[in-house]
Amino acid sequence: MKHAFWGWKTQFNHEAPSEIFDCMLAEFLLSQGKAVPTQEITLQLYGAKNLEELMEKQLVKFAAAPDLYEYYNSNELPLIPVLWKMEQAGILLNIKHLKTVGEEIDIAIIEIEKTLKKVAGFDINLRSPLQIGNFLAEKLQVPLKKTKTGKYATNETEISQYSDAYPFIQSLLQYRELTKLRSTYVETLIEKTSSESVIHTTYSQVAANTGRLSSLNPNLQNIPSSSGFGQKIKACFVARKGKVLLSFDYSQQELRILAHLSKESALIKAFQQQKDIHTSTAAEIFEVPYEDVTYEQRTAAKTINFGVIYGMSSFGMSAQLHIPIEAAHSFISTFYATYPRIREYYEHYLNQGKINGYVKTLLGRRRFVFERAGQETIDNATRRVLINYPVQGSAADLIKKAMIQIDNEVVTKNIDCQLLLQIHDDLVFEVTDDPAIIDEVVKKVKKILCSIYPLSVPIEADVKLGKNWGEMKLIEQKNS
DNA sequence: TGTAAGTGA
């Protein structure tokens, strides 16, 4: 929780000048009667003597781009005190419980370690991809692929296909999962927790090229949720005494934004009718009634729905769904036949990228992919960026806008409630454990989240409540 | 310091 706005980015394609954030943070802190953190490196970098001079230099930059100045004034600068308060508040950690979970993990690790070393027959370093790769490929004759540096690839998707034939691999994957949890989550979280058992992250507004926030020291945006032990770790994040945690999770926000941007009527209709979007896509591409969609069909449709947001190829899809490339190709063709406007959306943004050198989000944030306008060709990596950025970037814009409004209308309005965390499409609050207050916060926050920017589809959010972050219970259906 | 791996959205 040093503060939210250290650091800077100098890539040509980045338009979030962190130095102005430093200036605005300084102003905010001064208004609170606090000491201003000196940004000597930033000052030196821009050849400025003080923050005022730095700010003047920034304003010169912005003078050339009034629309961006407007965007930053309304959506980035007001977010600074919001993030600052989130960092200062921090979240309470049940250290005792976390240590117990750590001990459970330790016991499991020691057990697995013993059996693995026995099978290997020597003191193999299980954390070394080099040693593991050599052992698997040369001793056990597992036909491993090579990485780009010519070593054996031992990543999960590569080796898990042999886990049935080799119990060693199965145990190794468990070993990796447990050691990851222990070192990255249990140990670091304990280490970074204050004497009051509160953990403070730092948010950066200038790390992600899409305009998303990022979280560091520690990163609280990738706390595990899937596995059993992961859930237990998450459950160690608790509400303070007399309070509860409330989370608001946007439902399929990126696909809704895709529907809005592409104006694809079949997709818009599905959202308007409040259907399960993956089932709906499955019904369309497999030409079966909505009610008859099977689990496998829904899974395939889900992969395709997310795949299109990222510009996935038939190769990537075949790998993920374990189907032949031809089948994946056919799925994708059918998808575009079903949702023709999505293909047009692609073409539009690719052209914008060529013509202008950048593309824009809903709120006008730009991402440059070329140094100059008027490009003839686009390579595949750039193509995917152009396709993904408007969707991911717009989602980031909208939740930031909502956070600012929520802070103004809920957090600072004598309602006992504080925003603690943002995980891209998810906001976690700490609220007094009182039904009337909880009800008020739920109504107000949900209203802001869902009406922050009218799309051609409804925006929806799931609301969950709990004493800890690992066991949150849905308190309101998204369709209500 | 770069690479491989794994966690999240």
Place this chain on the structure above:
DNA sequence: TGACGTCACTTACAG
């Protein structure tokens, strides 16, 4: 032809 889904952060190993 070669690559093959976006955006992050952290850990550990090896040079």
